[in-house]
Amino acid sequence: MSLEVAVQMDHVSTVNIAGDTSFALSLEAQRRGHRLYHYTPDRLSLRDGKVFARIEAMQVRDVKGDHFTLGEAVRTDLAEMDVILLRQDPPFDMNYITTTHILERIHPKTLVVNDPAWVRNSPEKIFVTEFADLMPETLITKDPQEVAAFRKEFGDIIVKPLYGNGGAGIFHLQEADRNLASLLEMFGQLFREPYIVQRYLKDVRKGDKRIILIDGEPVGAINRVPAEFESRSNMHVGGRAEKTDLTAREREICARIGSSLKQRGFILVGIDVIGDYMTEINVTSPTGIREVKRFGGADIAALFWDAVEAKRG
Numbered sequence: 001m002s003l004e005v006a007v008q009m010d011h012v013s014t015v016n017i018a019g020d021t022s023f024a025l026s027l028e029a030q031r032r033g034h035r036l037y038h039y040t041p042d043r044l045s046l047r048d049g050k051v052f053a054r055i056e057a058m059q060v061r062d063v064k065g066d067h068f069t070l071g072e073a074v075r076t077d078l079a080e081m082d083v084i085l086l087r088q089d090p091p092f093d094m095n096y097i098t099t100t101h102i103l104e105r106i107h108p109k110t111l112v113v114n115d116p117a118w119v120r121n122s123p124e125k126i127f128v129t130e131f132a133d134l135m136p137e138t139l140i141t142k143d144p145q146e147v148a149a150f151r152k153e154f155g156d157i158i159v160k161p162l163y164g165n166g167g168a169g170i171f172h173l174q175e176a177d178r179n180l181a182s183l184l185e186m187f188g189q190l191f192r193e194p195y196i197v198q199r200y201l202k203d204v205r206k207g208d209k210r211i212i213l214i215d216g217e218p219v220g221a222i223n224r225v226p227a228e229f230e231s232r233s234n235m236h237v238g239g240r241a242e243k244t245d246l247t248a249r250e251r252e253i254c255a256r257i258g259s260s261l262k263q264r265g266f267i268l269v270g271i272d273v274i275g276d277y278m279t280e281i282n283v284t285s286p287t288g289i290r291e292v293k294r295f296g297g298a299d300i301a302a303l304f305w306d307a308v309e310a311k312r313g
Helices: 020-032 094-103 116-120 125-132 145-154 182-192 202-206 248-263 287-294 300-312
Strands: 004-008 035-039 042-046 049-061 070-079 082-084 111-115 138-141 157-162 171-173 193-198 210-216 216-224 238-243 268-274 279-280
Touching: 004 020, 004 049, 004 248, 020 049, 020 300, 035 070, 035 138, 049 216, 082 216, 094 116, 111 157, 111 300, 116 202, 125 145, 145 182, 145 193, 157 182, 157 248, 157 268, 171 182, 193 248, 210 248, 210 287, 210 300, 216 287, 216 300, 248 268, 248 279, 287 300
Parallel strands: 004 035, 004 082, 082 111
Antiparallel strands: 035 049, 042 049, 049 070, 138 193, 157 171, 157 193, 210 216, 210 268, 216 238, 268 279
């Protein structure tokens, strides 16, 4: 089976190939003989009910500093593609949401991964609240009195933007910290949306585990340990990746959410687990598959394309 595959992503020249999942998926697609095309979200157009983009034939190589070649941009009806990978990074803003509305016009005849309508309707920090008993205590609000009451109840808290990504804007406020009012004032100026407040989980010092699921089934995990003076475990802010296995609790979490992921057409998902609690369900452009393979785990890119080919077959 040879597929026409377009990847909607941040420009391929900007990716760090050592840890980029979109790049790993592209490498495996190319290895299987699928024809790859590349375009950025700003090239997406909707005219008279048809979806177009100026796409470039793409070749990829696992060579730092020389990892891609692009052909000439050609205006193309995306309905001619077999598969589109929706892979640009958040922020999950109106621009991102608009791309899902446009791509929804051609899905599922052209298979968009992940399903654009469900990506739009499943914001990562809101979708997870459907499984409240699997989460730490969580508040979504803009009301300072609600935040103050939550902090009084739990002491140490995490405050973060509802639609943030990559660890940006995450604050750990200890019980005696006097900066809460100032922080909420700043958030009020920066964000129109509510914020998310969670009970601080001390187990984060042991790591924030990223678990990858393919078609609702767990296939690998990596533990991300925060640096000494960081509360965030994201690797681009100094987190350290380490090999890990799934605990019984983590398998329980995956079993609980698996059917919901499949019903929404989420082929590739990454969940974040601290201790015994799930904190996010990442469905936009989840990462981590290269790290899993690097530590001797599954070849998740191969498992991903097995699932996609089965759906296209």
